[in-house]
Amino acid sequence: MIKFMPLILAVGYAILMLRFSMWRTKRMLDAQSKPLTDPSITRLADQMAAAMDLPEIKVHVFEVEPVNGLAAPDGRIFLTRGF
Numbered sequence: 001m002i003k004f005m006p007l008i009l010a011v012g013y014a015i016l017m018l019r020f021s022m023w024r025t026k027r028m029l030d031a032q033s034k035p036l037t038d039p040s041i042t043r044l045a046d047q048m049a050a051a052m053d054l055p056e057i058k059v060h061v062f063e064v065e066p067v068n069g070l071a072a073p074d075g076r077i078f079l080t081r082g083f
Helices: 002-031 039-051
Strands: 033-035 057-060 069-071 078-082
Touching: 002 033, 039 057
Parallel strands: 057 078
Antiparallel strands: 033 057, 069 078
């Protein structure tokens, strides 16, 4: 058991850092974004949700200048202001 301790500690540290990173990313995205209200994109998101048998897909606008889009681990979609 003692020879596996460094491996167990490394895996535990990696899991801890992953959880912390996810928490920090979620907090940052919530603070710097707002729900998207554009009817054409909302309609497309509703069609995509219906195709996947989901009640809705939440799309938010992330208030940064670069052109990018990302999906959060909890299923939300973020489009940057650059779009």
